[in-house]
Amino acid sequence: MSAMLPSELDRPALARGRSAADADFKSASAAIRRAEFGDRLRTLALAAPLLLLLALSFGIPIVLLLSRAVYDPTIADALPQTSQALGEWNGQGLPADAAFTALAADLRDNQAKGTAYELAKALNARLPGARSQVLKTVRQLEGAGGKPPLEIMKSVPFWSAPGTWPAIANGTHALTSFYLLSALDLRWNADGGIERVPPEQAIFLQVFLRTFFVAAAVTLATLLLGFPLAYLISSVPKGLAAILIVAVLLPFWTSILVRTAAWTVLLQKFGLVNDLLLWLGFATERLDLMYSRIGLIIAMTHIQLPFTLLPIYSVMRTIAPSQMKAAYSLGARPFTAFRRVYLPQVFPGVMAGCLLTFILCLGYYITPALIGGASDQLISNFIANYVNVELNWEMAAALSFILLVFTLALFGIFARILGLDRLKMV
Amino acid sequence: MLLSPYPTTGERIRITLLWLLCGMVILFLLVPILIPVPLSFNSGAFFIFPLEGLSTRWYEVVLGTQRWQSAIGNSLIVAFGTTVIATVLGTLTAIALSNEKFPGRRIVMPLLLSPLIVPVVITAVGSYLFYARVGLASTYAGIILAHTALASPFVVVTVGASLTGFDRNLMRAAAISGAKPLTSFFRVMLPLILPGVLSGAAFAFVTSFDEVVVVQFLASAGQRTMPLEMFIGLREKLSPAITAAATLMMALSIVLLVVANLLARRGQGRRAATG
Numbered sequence: 282m283s284a285m286l287p288s289e290l291d292r293p294a295l296a297r298g299r300s301a302a303d304a305d306f307k308s309a310s311a312a313i314r315r316a317e318f319g320d321r322l323r324t325l326a327l328a329a330p331l332l333l334l335l336a337l338s339f340g341i342p343i344v345l346l347l348s349r350a351v352y353d354p355t356i357a358d359a360l361p362q363t364s365q366a367l368g369e370w371n372g373q374g375l376p377a378d379a380a381f382t383a384l385a386a387d388l389r390d391n392q393a394k395g396t397a398y399e400l401a402k403a404l405n406a407r408l409p410g411a412r413s414q415v416l417k418t419v420r421q422l423e424g425a426g427g428k429p430p431l432e433i434m435k436s437v438p439f440w441s442a443p444g445t446w447p448a449i450a451n452g453t454h455a456l457t458s459f460y461l462l463s464a465l466d467l468r469w470n471a472d473g474g475i476e477r478v479p480p481e482q483a484i485f486l487q488v489f490l491r492t493f494f495v496a497a498a499v500t501l502a503t504l505l506l507g508f509p510l511a512y513l514i515s516s517v518p519k520g521l522a523a524i525l526i527v528a529v530l531l532p533f534w535t536s537i538l539v540r541t542a543a544w545t546v547l548l549q550k551f552g553l554v555n556d557l558l559l560w561l562g563f564a565t566e567r568l569d570l571m572y573s574r575i576g577l578i579i580a581m582t583h584i585q586l587p588f589t590l591l592p593i594y595s596v597m598r599t600i601a602p603s604q605m606k607a608a609y610s611l612g613a614r615p616f617t618a619f620r621r622v623y624l625p626q627v628f629p630g631v632m633a634g635c636l637l638t639f640i641l642c643l644g645y646y647i648t649p650a651l652i653g654g655a656s657d658q659l660i661s662n663f664i665a666n667y668v669n670v671e672l673n674w675e676m677a678a679a680l681s682f683i684l685l686v687f688t689l690a691l692f693g694i695f696a697r698i699l700g701l702d703r704l705k706m707v
Numbered sequence: 708m709l710l711s712p713y714p715t716t717g718e719r720i721r722i723t724l725l726w727l728l729c730g731m732v733i734l735f736l737l738v739p740i741l742i743p744v745p746l747s748f749n750s751g752a753f754f755i756f757p758l759e760g761l762s763t764r765w766y767e768v769v770l771g772t773q774r775w776q777s778a779i780g781n782s783l784i785v786a787f788g789t790t791v792i793a794t795v796l797g798t799l800t801a802i803a804l805s806n807e808k809f810p811g812r813r814i815v816m817p818l819l820l821s822p823l824i825v826p827v828v829i830t831a832v833g834s835y836l837f838y839a840r841v842g843l844a845s846t847y848a849g850i851i852l853a854h855t856a857l858a859s860p861f862v863v864v865t866v867g868a869s870l871t872g873f874d875r876n877l878m879r880a881a882a883i884s885g886a887k888p889l890t891s892f893f894r895v896m897l898p899l900i901l902p903g904v905l906s907g908a909a910f911a912f913v914t915s916f917d918e919v920v921v922v923q924f925l926a927s928a929g930q931r932t933m934p935l936e937m938f939i940g941l942r943e944k945l946s947p948a949i950t951a952a953a954t955l956m957m958a959l960s961i962v963l964l965v966v967a968n969l970l971a972r973r974g975q976g977r978r979a980a981t982g
Contacts, residue, residue: 320808327803328815331796331859339822339856342833349836506732513729528733532740534964536917538934539953542941543739546746546950553742583739586732615718644826646920651941661828668832668924681829692824701817 347685349678350460355403356452359396360387364453367446376446378431384440384449385422385430392419406673407459408448409482414439460679465489485663485680492659495578495649496642500589500635502582507590507634515597526594533587541648544580545571548652554579572654580652581645588641589634592703596630633703636695643688660684740957747950765951775952777929778936781847782916785932788851789858789915794908796855797862802896804863805870819863822856827920830856835924845927853921858914862907865971869903902970909967913960 357364366383370376391397397419405412414437421433434440451459451469462468462475466483470476477483514525532540547553548570558564570576600623608618646661653659658666660680667677695703714722747766751759769775803809804816822830834853835844843849873896881891897904919934926935933952940949 317808320806321810324803324806324809328800328809331800331819331863332815334792334796334852335819335822335856335859338834338852339830342837343825343829345837346829346833506735509725510729510732513725525729525733528736531961532736534913534961535740535957536913536934536960538917538919538937539743539957539960540740542937542949542953543743545941545945547739547742549945553738583735586736615721640824644828646826646828647938651938661826664828664832665924668835674836677832681826681832684826685829688824688826696817701820 343685346678347682349674350464350682351457352455353403353457353460353675354455355399356407356449357455359391359400359403360384360449360453363387363449367450367453370446370450372447372450375441380446381434381440382431385418385434388415388419389422389430392423404449404452406675407452408445410439411445411448460675461682463676464679464683488658488660488663489683491657492643495574495581495645495657495659496639498578499581499585499642500639502578503586503589503638504631504635506582507586508593508631511590511594511597514594515600516602529587529590529594532583533591537584537647540584541580541651544576544583544648545651548576548580571652572657574653574657577649577653577657580648581642584648585638585642589638592633592637593627593630596627596633600626629699629703633695633699636691636699640688640691640695643684643691743950743953743957746947747954749947752947765947766955768946768948769951769955775933775936775948778931778933781926781930782932782934784847785850785854785922785930786912786915788847789854790908790912792851793855793859793862793911794904797859797907797911798866798900798904800859801863801866801870805867805873820860823860827857831921831924834921838925844925845930847930850922850925850930851915853925854915854918857918857921858911861910861914862904865907865910865967866900866903868971869900869906873899902973906967906970909963909970913963913967917956917960 360383362383363380366380367376370380388397388400391400397416401412401415404415418433418437418440421437422430425433439445451457459468463478464485466478466486467475468478510525510529514522514529517525549555550567550569550571552570554570555564555567558568559566570579604622605618608622609615613621643659644661645659646665649657649659649662650665653662661684664677664680664684667673667680745758748761748763749758750762750764770779800819804812809815830853834849838844838849838853843852877895877899878891881895882888886894916932917934919932919938922930922932922935923938926932931939933956937949937952937956940946940952
């Protein structure tokens with residue numbers, strides 16, 4: 282008997298061999314893990330340059346901008362003594378005289394450092410009318426000629442007016458909700474609650490509502506025009522469909538600016554649209570379409586139509602015509618078949634197209650700037666205006682913050698319900 | 708397909724109405740973008756049909772005056788810079804993302820696409836605020852950086868699509884045959900995904916060349932690009948030179964995007980062929 286039976290094996294030696302194999306296996310799997318870890322690092326290293334560049338050129342700028350909406354140290358930095366003196370104030374009535382003296386000292390320091398105007402501007406954002414009062418008081422303090430600062434401060438009625446000191450005290454907190462509330466036409470009242478600003482100061486709610494209205498109108502118009510065309514393209518023979526789809530893609534590939542430029546030409550008083558309206562008898566005289574809400578909506582509808590149409594078309598393309606025929610042969614009337622068989626299947630495409638157009642409309646800037654009138658400016662135009670004209674970064678940041686929240690929330694809904702793949706066009 | 712084999716009168720009427728409506732929608736889509744073309748060849752200074760006569764005088768203004776020439780030059784500098792950076796980095800990222808071992812792919816993809824979602828004014832204002840602090844405002848580098856953020860998503864998506872058809876065993880075969888990683892990238896992978904890369908590059912170029920909002924915030928007077936010059940012109944005084952500039956820009960983006968889409972389709976056709 283040369284073959285060894287298992288029972289005749291040297292068991293301790295076998296056990297030793299097994300543990301050696303175990304050790305080999307362990308070291309091998311460790312090596313594989315190491316190699317895989319190296320692989321992961323290598324793939325990460327490949328993506329790292331772009332991710333870093335995006336963080337620098339896009340991520341940090343946006344975070345920095347949004348932080349300006351809630352963090353504004355200008356007043357706190359400019360009024361260190363006042364902040365300290367206000368520490369003991371309970372917020373009711375007027376603070377102690379020490380606060381007036383501290384404010385006078387801070388104002389003089391700012392004048393000496395050349396930052397008085399900056400302070401005046403920052404205070405004015407929270408306290409309308411403060412700019413001129415600060416500058417006036419600074420001048421009086423300078424030319425006081427021995428008059429005690431407290432007396433000067435008390436002689437300017439503004440500094441003892443109700444509302445002045447709560448606003449200053451609020452301003453000395455660098456972390457602030459003031460701008461975000463202002464962007465929604467809200468403010469803190471004297472009792473520490475949140476209230477609406479008086480109607481004559483309210484601006485932004487109206488602008489947000491206008492932006493939503495224009496976005497909704499454009500979305501509806503693109504759906505009404507885009508759905509039938511998408512249906513037609515998806516049901517004609519391939520060659521004809523290719524020609525029709527070019528009619529959609531040509532404007533899609535032309536930049537928003539160029540199309541806006543084309544519409545400024547078309548919407549002129551003696552432009553083609555007015556010619557057409559007169560010729561068709563829809564108007565008896567030439568209309569002012571430039572700088573009007575209706576002109577803006579027409580131009581935006583033209584620009585957004587492909588964005589709504591293409592996702593609808595890409596779903597319609599996948600629905601077999603035999604399904605409708607089956608519905609007919611089972612006795613469904615055309616409308617019933619359309620409603621019960623066709624519509625439920627194209628609904629995701631309709632949702633994708635409409636949501637995409639609505640989201641993009643919320644951020645429109647160029648077209649309202651060039652075609653809209655003063656009362657047709659959307660939220661993006663206000664953001665740009667606060668940066669370019671008013672030089673009020675905090676307000677621009679707060680409006681950006683709210684616009685971004687709306688945009689990302691809608692986009693989150695889009696990604697959640699429909700998936701990111703639906704973003705691809707054609 | 709539209710008509711059933713034995714159409715009723717009602718069906719015929721519905722189909723006719725559908726064609727009529729769609730005909731008008733197509734006119735609505737095409738007429739506005741075609742209108743600037745004949746107007747740009749008008750010899751008169753007004754936007755009124757009928758044209759006074761044919762001339763190329765407005766093209767001479769756009770291509771011959773210093774203001775527009777420097778704008779075209781600036782646009783080309785910025786667009787080429789953006790295209791090179793976005794294409795190289797975007798291709799590397801797409802390759803990394805196509806590897807199933809890439810950690811956190813589901814987080815990275817939405818982050819990469821976010822420049823397309825964030826309203827462009829916010830991007831522009833944010834860049835202006837940050838770039839001014841680090842000395843990048845009013846520089847070509849600053850504009851190119853900001854444009855790269857807007858353009859690179861297109862490269863990642865198009866190259867990513869062409870990589871789904873790429874068989875990774877080819878890279879293993881190359882490695883076994885003794886090729887170094889760089890050699891196998893340039894000799895095996897790149898030739899196969901080249902249509903996708905070129906298509907992404909064309910998308911990146913057009914994105915940068917057409918962009919006006921970021922430029923408006925970041926550019927100084929010396930860096931005005933062609934779209935910015937158009938935007939300013941539209942705000943100040945409507946001149947037919949703008950229709951000539953619009954026609955040129957439209958022709959460029961349509962040509963480039965037709966090429967980009969044909970290339971992308973070719974890349975996907977190869978995928979279908981290789982299964």
